[in-house]
Amino acid sequence: MSASACCLIILLISRIIAIQVGLVDKPNNRKLHHGHIPLVGGIAIYLSMCIMYVLLDEYLPHSTAYLIGASILLIVGILDDRLDLPVYPRIIIQALVIILLMIDGAYLYSLGHLLPNNILILGEIGYIITLFAMWASVNAFNMTDGIDGLLGGLTCISLLGLSISFYLGNQNNLAIWCLTLISIIIPYLLLNLSIPFGKKFKVFMGDAGSTLIGFTILWLLLLATQGNNAVIAAVTGLWLIAIPLMDMVTVMLNRILQGNSPFKPDRGHLHHILMDQGISPHQALLIIVTIALLLALLGIILEQFKIKEITSLLLFLSVFFIYFNLMRKLQLTSPKQRTKKEPQVSNNNTN
Numbered sequence: 001m002s003a004s005a006c007c008l009i010i011l012l013i014s015r016i017i018a019i020q021v022g023l024v025d026k027p028n029n030r031k032l033h034h035g036h037i038p039l040v041g042g043i044a045i046y047l048s049m050c051i052m053y054v055l056l057d058e059y060l061p062h063s064t065a066y067l068i069g070a071s072i073l074l075i076v077g078i079l080d081d082r083l084d085l086p087v088y089p090r091i092i093i094q095a096l097v098i099i100l101l102m103i104d105g106a107y108l109y110s111l112g113h114l115l116p117n118n119i120l121i122l123g124e125i126g127y128i129i130t131l132f133a134m135w136a137s138v139n140a141f142n143m144t145d146g147i148d149g150l151l152g153g154l155t156c157i158s159l160l161g162l163s164i165s166f167y168l169g170n171q172n173n174l175a176i177w178c179l180t181l182i183s184i185i186i187p188y189l190l191l192n193l194s195i196p197f198g199k200k201f202k203v204f205m206g207d208a209g210s211t212l213i214g215f216t217i218l219w220l221l222l223l224a225t226q227g228n229n230a231v232i233a234a235v236t237g238l239w240l241i242a243i244p245l246m247d248m249v250t251v252m253l254n255r256i257l258q259g260n261s262p263f264k265p266d267r268g269h270l271h272h273i274l275m276d277q278g279i280s281p282h283q284a285l286l287i288i289v290t291i292a293l294l295l296a297l298l299g300i301i302l303e304q305f306k307i308k309e310i311t312s313l314l315l316f317l318s319v320f321f322i323y324f325n326l327m328r329k330l331q332l333t334s335p336k337q338r339t340k341k342e343p344q345v346s347n348n349n350t351n
Contacts (some may be wrong), residue, residue: 003180007048008187014040014047015203023082025204037202039081041152041188042209046074048184056180058173061229065104066219069097073215077208087263091135097215098134102127106222112233113309130222137221138214140244143251145210147271147281152189152205153289154244155213156182161240161296162220168304169231174223181216217241232303235313239299242319243270243292250324254331268331276334295319 018024018038025037053060053067060066076093079085101107109126113119122129145151163178190196191203205213221241225234238245247270252262260266267276274284302312 003048003052003183004187006051007044007184010044010047011040011187011191011203012201014038014043015201018043021082023078023206025081025206037204039204039206039208041192041203041205042074042077042212043206044203045184045188045209046070046212049181052180052184056176058176060173060177061223062101062104062106062219065101065106066216069100070212070215072097073211074208077206077211081206081208094134094138094211094215095131098131098218101219101222102130106219106226108133108222108234109226110234112225112235114235114313134215134218136245136248137218137241138211140241140248141214141217142207142210143248143269144244144271145205146269147275147285148202149189149193149282149285150271150288151210151213152185152192153285154292155217156185156189157289157292157296158217158240158244159185159220160293161300162217162224164300165224165232165236165240165303168300169224169229171223171229171231174220178220232300233309233312235309235316236299236303238316239302239312240296242295242299242316243288246320246323249320250327253324254328268327270327273327273330273334277330 015038018040019036023039025039049070050067053063072093076085076090080090107126107130109122111120111122141151141155144154159178159182163175163182166172166175166178188203188205188209191201192205194202221237224230224232225237250270251266251268254268255262255264255266267273270288271281271284274287275281279287299312299316302315
């Protein structure tokens with residue numbers, strides 16, 4: 001059974017169960033979708049991933065710690081989707097999960113050759129930075145879940161970039177695993193976009209899914225950038241998650257500059273700004289995914305041409321500076337007035 005077929009079957013079964021138990025996303029003043037949409041994307045991806053992990057029987061570093069952590073995050077995410085849990089218990093559990101991964105040896109202890117003729121070793125502070133990196137990864141991907149197809153599309157771009165990087169670095173097991181994850185996500189992506197069965201079979205990822213994806217991407221980035229088997233520089237990892245990362249930082253900085261909490265929901269995300277310019281959700285999806293793909297490819301090209309890591313970092317920061325200022329300008333000149341009551345054309349994300 002292929003990974004895609006496995007995920008599709010689980011999606012079709014789990015959506016029926018989700019409707020019966022009330023694990024659905026309901027329309028409100030910030031969510032313009034019709035009907036109660038099952039929040040089963042994360043569940044189906046997790047179960048499919050576990051099945052394929054057993055069937056592939058390939059060695060994956062720190063996979064036991066990862067799977068235990070992913071299981072905990074999934075359970076907490078399901079409870080959050082169903083019961084709307086408070087923020088702080090979720091943050092604490094996320095921290096405990098990443099600590100488990102760090103105890104197993106996966107953490108950010110080097111930023112590569114960012115210093116002249118030297119490697120920037122983080123030492124014990126690397127544990128703290130890894131905690132923040134995990135939080136950033138989870139929230140960055142969660143915040144992209146604002147229009148149909150965006151979270152799945154951006155995740156596939158990051159996984160594709162990682163797969164190419166692992167393949168070029170002769171880490172074939174990890175390259176195959178990334179491609180397997182892409183094939184697992186594709187059925188969710190199609191149902192989320194109402195393809196080919198129509199809106200009747202639409203599903204959402206849920207916080208369980210976005211948390212799982214953020215944790216998974218961080219795990220793979222740690223494997224790709226740290227240790228003797230690293231295949232890319234740490235700065236190259238930034239290019240592989242460029243759009244989710246830049247969007248999250250831009251939104252939070254803008255909220256702070258406006259005197260608001262960085263966690264206060266608004267319409268400052270890239271997909272919101274594009275749609276407020278008159279672009280349709282599907283056009284916004286295509287634009288954002290294309291930009292993410294180009295930036296990921298640029299990062300891989302810089303890596304393969306052995307461009308200095310400090311140069312790659314400065315170029316990334318320049319791209320982010322342009323992105324940040326362009327988003328602020330578009331937001332301030334938007335033809336639509338943003339108010340607290342303006343609804344969000346979205347999936348299930350509320351950030």
